[in-house]
Amino acid sequence: MEKECVFCKIIRGEVPSEKVLENEDLIVIKDINPKADVHLLIIPKKHIPSLREFKPEEADILGKMLLVSKELAKNFDQAKDGYKIAINVGRGGGQVIDHFHIHFLAGNLTGLP
Ligand code: 5GP
Ligand code: ZN
Numbered sequence: 001m002e003k004e005c006v007f008c009k010i011i012r013g014e015v016p017s018e019k020v021l022e023n024e025d026l027i028v029i030k031d032i033n034p035k036a037d038v039h040l041l042i043i044p045k046k047h048i049p050s051l052r053e054f055k056p057e058e059a060d061i062l063g064k065m066l067l068v069s070k071e072l073a074k075n076f077d078q079a080k081d082g083y084k085i086a087i088n089v090g091r092g093g094g095q096v097i098d099h100f101h102i103h104f105l106a107g108n109l110t111g112l113p
Contacts, residue, residue: 002047007099011045021071025064028072028104037107038076038083042068048100051089065102078107086112 002008009015011027018030020040031039042065048054054062066085073079083106088095105112 002099005047005097005099007041007043007097007101008047011043020075021068023068025061026068028068031103035103035112036084036105036109037078038105040072040104042072042102042104044100049098050095050100051087054100069102069104072104073106076106079104082106084109084112 006015010017010029019027020030021028024045026042026044028040028042031041044061044065046058046061048058048061069083069085073083083104086103086105087101088103
């Protein structure tokens, strides 16, 4: 847990968010500035700055984060036909928040890579 990290603050309930799902490892919230009809952020409860800092022993967190997308797809009609998963890594990769997260996007994906 990092004191000044906005995602850690969301996890602690100090910053409001629209929570979609939560379990012992992660939370899923709606992105505040959606780039598609459905734009969710899958965020691990453990503060890991980016994919670059993941340790081999933390690989199970990554797996759980990717697999939770199957649950999300069931809950959003726009994702029935498919969805997009995106990970930005570092400033050069478009990462703005230095707490690892996976973007879940569905519906109206035109213009996204
Ligand atoms: P990044 O560019 O780091 O991969 O993505 C960060 C994402 O977090 C952006 O899509 C941005 O809109 C979203 N975001 C930034 N601050 C907040 C916030 O306080 N609440 C929520 N729900 N999303 C946020
Ligand atoms: Zn954090």
